[in-house]
Amino acid sequence: MTSTLVIFIVLSLLTLYAAYRVATAHLITHAALFLAGTFAGVAALFFMLQADFLAAVQLLLYAGAVMAVVVFAIMLSQMREAGDHVPRWVDALRSPFFGFLPLISSVALFVILLISYLDTPWPSSATAAAVNSTRYVAVPLFQSYALPFEVASVLLLAALIGAIVLTRREDDR
Amino acid sequence: MNFGTVWPEIILAAVGMALILLDVIVPKQRQRALGLVAVLGMVGSGVAAAFEPRNGALALGGMIILDPLSLFFRLLFLAGALLVTLFSVDYIRGKGRDLAEFLALVCFATTGAMILAISWNVVSLFVGLELLSISAYVLAGFLRDEPKSNEAGLKYFLNGALASSVLLFGLSLVYGVTGQTGIPEIAKALVTAQTQGYSTVALMGLGMVLVGLGFKIAAVPFHLWAPDAYEGSPTPIAGFLSVVAEGAGIAAIIRLVSVAMGPLEGSWGVWLGALSILTMTVGNVTALWQKNIKRMLAYSSVAQVGYILAGLAVGTTAGIGAVLFYLAAYLFMTMGAFTVIASLSSAGQGNEISDYAGLGVRSPILAVLLTIFMASLLGIPATAGFMGKLSLIGAAVHGGMAWLAVGIAVNSAISVAYYWLVARTMWLDPVPEKAEPIRRSAELGAALVVTTVGTLFLGILPQVVFFFANWASVGIR
Amino acid sequence: MGKYLDILVFVIGGIAFPVGVVTLGGSLRRSYPDPAKEASYESGETPFGDARIRFHIGYYIFALIYLVFDVEAVFLYPWAVQYLHLSRGIAFGEIVVFVVMLLIGWFYAWRKKVLSWM
Numbered sequence: 001m002t003s004t005l006v007i008f009i010v011l012s013l014l015t016l017y018a019a020y021r022v023a024t025a026h027l028i029t030h031a032a033l034f035l036a037g038t039f040a041g042v043a044a045l046f047f048m049l050q051a052d053f054l055a056a057v058q059l060l061l062y063a064g065a066v067m068a069v070v071v072f073a074i075m076l077s078q079m080r081e082a083g084d085h086v087p088r089w090v091d092a093l094r095s096p097f098f099g100f101l102p103l104i105s106s107v108a109l110f111v112i113l114l115i116s117y118l119d120t121p122w123p124s125s126a127t128a129a130a131v132n133s134t135r136y137v138a139v140p141l142f143q144s145y146a147l148p149f150e151v152a153s154v155l156l157l158a159a160l161i162g163a164i165v166l167t168r169r170e171d172d173r
Numbered sequence: 174m175n176f177g178t179v180w181p182e183i184i185l186a187a188v189g190m191a192l193i194l195l196d197v198i199v200p201k202q203r204q205r206a207l208g209l210v211a212v213l214g215m216v217g218s219g220v221a222a223a224f225e226p227r228n229g230a231l232a233l234g235g236m237i238i239l240d241p242l243s244l245f246f247r248l249l250f251l252a253g254a255l256l257v258t259l260f261s262v263d264y265i266r267g268k269g270r271d272l273a274e275f276l277a278l279v280c281f282a283t284t285g286a287m288i289l290a291i292s293w294n295v296v297s298l299f300v301g302l303e304l305l306s307i308s309a310y311v312l313a314g315f316l317r318d319e320p321k322s323n324e325a326g327l328k329y330f331l332n333g334a335l336a337s338s339v340l341l342f343g344l345s346l347v348y349g350v351t352g353q354t355g356i357p358e359i360a361k362a363l364v365t366a367q368t369q370g371y372s373t374v375a376l377m378g379l380g381m382v383l384v385g386l387g388f389k390i391a392a393v394p395f396h397l398w399a400p401d402a403y404e405g406s407p408t409p410i411a412g413f414l415s416v417v418a419e420g421a422g423i424a425a426i427i428r429l430v431s432v433a434m435g436p437l438e439g440s441w442g443v444w445l446g447a448l449s450i451l452t453m454t455v456g457n458v459t460a461l462w463q464k465n466i467k468r469m470l471a472y473s474s475v476a477q478v479g480y481i482l483a484g485l486a487v488g489t490t491a492g493i494g495a496v497l498f499y500l501a502a503y504l505f506m507t508m509g510a511f512t513v514i515a516s517l518s519s520a521g522q523g524n525e526i527s528d529y530a531g532l533g534v535r536s537p538i539l540a541v542l543l544t545i546f547m548a549s550l551l552g553i554p555a556t557a558g559f560m561g562k563l564s565l566i567g568a569a570v571h572g573g574m575a576w577l578a579v580g581i582a583v584n585s586a587i588s589v590a591y592y593w594l595v596a597r598t599m600w601l602d603p604v605p606e607k608a609e610p611i612r613r614s615a616e617l618g619a620a621l622v623v624t625t626v627g628t629l630f631l632g633i634l635p636q637v638v639f640f641f642a643n644w645a646s647v648g649i650r
Numbered sequence: 651m652g653k654y655l656d657i658l659v660f661v662i663g664g665i666a667f668p669v670g671v672v673t674l675g676g677s678l679r680r681s682y683p684d685p686a687k688e689a690s691y692e693s694g695e696t697p698f699g700d701a702r703i704r705f706h707i708g709y710y711i712f713a714l715i716y717l718v719f720d721v722e723a724v725f726l727y728p729w730a731v732q733y734l735h736l737s738r739g740i741a742f743g744e745i746v747v748f749v750v751m752l753l754i755g756w757f758y759a760w761r762k763k764v765l766s767w768m
Contacts (some may be wrong), residue, residue, distance in 0.1 A: 047654060057724050065720040072713035075705045116373040123352055135735055138728035142741045146236040147179070148300040149725070151288055153748040154186050155304045156718050158281040160755035161193060162311035163714035165274050166326075167707060168764050190754050197761040 008048060015041030031072050039063040053134045175631065177237060178232035179291075179327045180249055181222040182284050189280030196273030204272050208262040208616060211276040215255045215283075222247040231293060235355055238293040241645040245497055246290030246424050249504060252285040253416040256508045260515050261409035267519050268316055268407070275315060279413065282308035286421040294434070295344050295354050298425060302340075306333050306389075309418055313406040329414075332388055332398040340385025346378035347434070356433040363436040372437065379434045379441065386429070390422035392482060392545035393452040396475045403471035408518060411467055412511035415474040416504050423500060426485055427493060432649055433436025442574075446486035450580040453479025457587040466514060466526050469591060470507070473550060476588060477503055480581055484565050486574035490569030493646035494639075495564035501638050502557030502631050506549040510625030516617050526595055531604030540599045540627055547592040549628045552585050557631030564639070566570075711764050715756075722752050 018037035025031040039062040046055035093099040141149055176183065184406025191214075192207055199207065222244060229240040257279055265275045292298035298414060310333060314326015351362035366375055382516070384395065391399040403411040430441075456476030463469035481503075484496035514524065516539060522528050533540040549556035562581060569577040631638055690697045729736075729745050759765055 036634060052654075059721060061724060065717040069713045069717050072705075072710055076707050076710055078704055112377070116377055120350065120374045122349065122370065134728050135732050138732035139735060141725075142729060142732075142736050142744055144294055145236070146740070146744055147233045147236040147288075148294075148297045149744065150747060151285070151297065151300045151304055152725070153751040154189075154281060154284060155300065155307060155720075156721060157190070157751045157755045158278060158304060158308045158311075160715065160718045160752075160759065161274060161277060161281075162307065163711060163718070164759055164762060164764050165271070165278070165311055166317065167711045167714065168762065172661065190751070193758050194754065197758065 004048070008045075010050070011041055011044050015045065028074055029071075032067065032074060035070065036063050036067045039067070051133055053137050175232060176227060178230075178237065179288075180225065181218040181251075182217060182287050182291075184214060184218040184221055185251075185280050185287070188218075189277040189284070192273045192277040192280065196271065196277075199273075203263060205266065207273050208258060209278060211258045211280060212255060214280065215251050215258065215525075219248060219251045220568060222251070227455075236294045236297045237288075237291045240648070241641075242427070242497075242649055243291040245641060245645040246420070247287050249420055249500060250283050250290065250417050253413065253420065253504055254279055256504075256512070256620050256623065257409045257413045259419075259616045259623075260412075260512045261407065262616045263519055263614045264407060264409055264515050265315075270315060270317075270443045275312070275407075278308045278312050278315075282312065282413070285416060286417050286424075289421050290424040292428065292542050293356050295348075295356065295359070295429070298356075298428060299337075299344065300343065302389075302421065302425060303337060305418060305421055306337060307309065309333075309410075309414060312410045312413065313402055315407055315410065318518070321405035322435070325402045325406070328398045329402040329406075332395075336385045336388030337397070338385075339388070341382050343378045343383075343385060346381065350375045350378070352610075356428060359433040362438055363434065367436065367620025375434075375437060377436055379430070382429055382434070383426075383441075383445075386426050387448070390419045390478050391475050392448055392476065392478055393455040393475065396452070396456070399475055400468045400471040403464055403474075404467045404524075407486045408467070408511055408515040411470070412508045412515075413510075415470075415477075416506050419474070419478060420500050420504075423481060423485070423496065424522070425491070427496075427649060431485065431488060431493070442486050442488050445482060446574055446577050448579065449479050449482035449486050451479070452476070452482060453580060453584040454587075457584050457591075460588070460591045464526055465524050466529070466595065467524050469526065469595075470510060470514075473588070473591070474507060476506075477550070479584070480562065480565055483574075483577045483581060484568055486577060487568050487574050489568060489572045490643070491564075491568040492572055492647050493649065494643040495561070495568040497642035497645055498564050498635070498639055499561035502549070502561040502628070504625030505624045505631065506546045506556070506558055509614050509621065509628060510543060510546040512617065512620045512624060513539050513546065516621070519614075521616075526598055529598045530602035532599040534604045542621055543599065544596055545625060545628060547595055549632065551588055551592045553603065555615065555629070555632045557628045560632055560635040560639075711759075715759060715765075718755070719752070722748070 015038055018034045018041060021034040022031050022038060025034060039058060042059040043055045043063065046052070046058055093103065180402060188211060192210060195207060195210065196204070225244070226239045227241050227244050231238055258276060261275060261279070262272065265272050282305050285301045285306075285308065287337075288301030289298050289305065290301075292301060299362075310326055310330040313329045314323055316322035344511045347359060347363075350360050352364050353362050363372075363375055366372055388395040388398075393411060402414065406414065430445075453476045456472050456479055460469050460472035460476065463472060477499075481496050481499055484492045484499065486492075487495075515528075517532075532543070545556065549558035552558045552562040562585065566578040566581055569575060569581070725748065726745070729741065733741060
């Protein structure tokens with residue numbers, strides 16, 4: 001077993017645990033904290049894949065900006081706790097729509113994905129690792145993908161206008 | 174990089190930006206004129222689209238294709254946006270909301286739909302879809318003071334975001350197997366992939382793409398958001414969702430499923446046909462129970478999506494051509510029906526079907542027009558809907574899927590019941606006591622004229638649009 | 651993987667230092683709690699009320715605008731550090747269009763007074 005594999009397994013387990021706790025934490029602020037942990041764990045996995053630009057983006061956007069939005073949303077809402085009545089998982093499984101049906105369907109999806117991933121001889125791209133990963137993103141982004149890039153800026157503008165439309169204080173109009 | 178090939182999109186996005194800049198300059202009382210700015214921009218964009226090449230040339234590094242199909246969808250979406258603009262000026266101002274923001278978002282959403290339709294690469298296709306979707310979420314929840322509109326925006330957003338992520342997951346699987354983002358390159362790589370055993374993952378990718386787009390076009394069983402979104406949205410946006418957003422979903426299915434994943438064909442035509450039958454049946458049967466006219470039209474548009482999917486399931490050139498013709502017919506008849514509803518609700522009338530009692534006496538013109546649009550949605554001869562259904566049935570029979578034709582015919586029979594209910598309420602039910610005459614603005618009048626003429630023209634002289642639709646459907650691969 | 655080793659050292663060091671200092675201080679000092687010491691330190695102000703109040707929804711716009719501009723910054727970074735590897739005139743034009751579009755949004759937010767503090 002190589003050291004890379006050990007690091008990968010540890011990171012994956014940490015990320016999965018954090019993701020599990022997001023769904024099961026009693027305090028919504030704890031759930032937010034674990035969500036940040038999940039994002040950071042995914043960033044670490046990107047690092048392991050030598051995609052350091054993506055890892056930095058993941059940290060900056062998800063662990064940074066998206067978490068800021070989530071924390072703001074918690075501050076603005078009255079909901080602090082998921083409640084004391086969170087059932088034990090054994091009891092929760094009895095309810096069809098919140099227990100065993102989602103569990104069965106997600107396990108089924110996982111198994112199907114796993115089987116077909118293992119079944120597939122993936123085309124490999126060994127050359128990617130050698131290149132500077134920021135250049136690997138930048139050159140296509142500003143050359144062949146110039147159109148999607150510019151459309152993305154219109155998209156950001158539309159999102160900004162949308163945010164203003166939906167949250168502006170009425171008395172200032 | 175020659176951005177001259179996307180002039181229609183540049184013009185429309187620039188008009189959107191101009192509108193929000195004008196919003197801070199033009200005083201509130203004069204903002205009615207902004208509707209004219211938007212209309213001129215859309216017309217200008219349409220003129221630019223007409224002058225673009227349509228020989229199938231690729232542009233912008235292979236990101237887009239300029240073929241007749243691109244031209245068709247550009248004009249279709251612009252026409253839809255134009256009608257939405259015409260009939261939202263009064264509606265939005267009547268609700269006391271900011272017209273400039275509304276029209277700017279309509280421009281951005283339409284730009285996204287057009288980018289999607291001309292894309293020859295899944296990246297620009299997805300970015301276009303997101304531009305359309307994000308603007309549309311905000312538009313659905315635009316009436317902030319109305320809980321129903323908030324609900325519509327939230328439900329549309331949650332379902333749409335889920336759909337986008339499923340779609341993106343599917344596209345990532347396809348990219349993983351093929352290593353390509355270009356639509357023709359994906360098609361080519363899938364041919365080799367099939368012989369080398371990658372096709373399980375590719376098929377899963379295809380399945381996820383279909384599920385994601387199924388959500389976007391509200392195909393059964395992914396349609397549950399549609400009635401709430403249609404009921405709560407501003408009425409012009411209900412029209413926009415059913416014409417432009419669904420049309421964009423159909424365009425994405427043509428580009429992604431029929432072209433990029435065409436090599437995976439095999440049995441998915443049958444699956445798509447089954448989805449089509451399911452969608453039209455559930456849509457029509459559920460529509461029978463609706464008491465709110467916007468919800469009824471939502472289920473009716475679910476059923477219409479079912480008819481359109483039948484053409485895609487056949488998959489032949491005639492099938493795609495019938496789909497395109499049906500989209501054009503659908504534009505006029507649905508938009509027309511929503512325009513009548515919007516004129517009535519601007520005049521203070523409710524959206525329950527029982528509120529339409531005696532409309533034939535109170536406002537004979539609107540009642541006649543609504544009857545025409547309902548007749549067309551139903552498929553009565555001499556209307557656009559009849560020619561559309563006829564061509565879909567013809568394509569299904571010639572394409573060897575006669576069972577789809579039977580499905581369309583049976584479903585049309587079911588739909589008689591709920592369209593007849595509206596007609597009966599309008600013409601035969603007694604006029605309520607305090608009935609007021611209904612006033613229309615110039616913009617609404619123009620929208621009504623255009624949709625009525627369009628509906629009847631496509632029903633009586635369909636040849637021009639038929640020719641265009643068939644021309645656009647030839648050589649999409 | 652080797653080039654990330656220094657980052658790993660920094661991360662471990664960065665976590666170890668504050669944790670170590672606080673643990674060490676806690677184990678060395680004697681503990682005499684009283685209400686004044688237990689109170690939150692607010693730069694000399696006497697704290698009042700609960701920290702977990704509900705904030706005005708109007709502040710949410712700041713988080714959303716921050717998110718939009720953060721995404722913009724992410725696009726600017728690869729452009730800036732890889733500029734010499736791009737075809738320069740086109741890349742410059744692209745980024746100008748990109749930034750101007752966001753400036754329009756910022757101008758709109760400013761003129762609509764959504765950026766004013768409550």
